[in-house]
Amino acid sequence: MYKKILVPIDLADPDLAKPAVATALMMAAASEGMIRFVNVLPLTPVMLAEYVPPDFEVQQRKAAEDALAIVVKETGLPSGRVSSTVRQGGIYQEILDEANSMQPDLIVMSSHRPQRHAVRTYFLGSNAGHVVRYAKCSVLVVRN
Numbered sequence: 001m002y003k004k005i006l007v008p009i010d011l012a013d014p015d016l017a018k019p020a021v022a023t024a025l026m027m028a029a030a031s032e033g034m035i036r037f038v039n040v041l042p043l044t045p046v047m048l049a050e051y052v053p054p055d056f057e058v059q060q061r062k063a064a065e066d067a068l069a070i071v072v073k074e075t076g077l078p079s080g081r082v083s084s085t086v087r088q089g090g091i092y093q094e095i096l097d098e099a100n101s102m103q104p105d106l107i108v109m110s111s112h113r114p115q116r117h118a119v120r121t122y123f124l125g126s127n128a129g130h131v132v133r134y135a136k137c138s139v140l141v142v143r144n
Contacts, residue, residue: 007108011067036085037082040086
């Protein structure tokens with residue numbers, strides 16, 4: 001049913017992603033589908049740029065790629081059915097851009113638990129909410 005599944009992963013909270021990864025694996029197993037994990041690194045604020053090492057973003061990307069490689073390996077899927085990428089920018093914009101280039105059938109993502117009880121983000125985290133609203137494919141939000 002779902003041949004291509006995109007799974008955004010927040011490496012700052014890997015436990016949050018576990019239910020989404022498990023769900024994506026289950027959905028992909030039914031159709032021998034492919035899973036692509038994406039992590040989005042934030043842009044370094046200009047006012048902090050002079051305080052970080054010159055290769056800070058390179059180090060950040062390498063650490064994210066290494067962490068995603070572990071997630072990929074833990075899936076147990078053959079290399080032709082699983083891949084990962086690291087993007088940099090705004091979280092939901094980069095997820096949507098990756099979805100536009102990959103053309104997945106489904107996006108499976110976790111939603112952060114609300115830290116405050118704002119009505120706008122109570123039922124769905126703001127990044128998940130944006131992805132749900134603007135994605136061109138189905139989005140499955142896994143609550144923790």
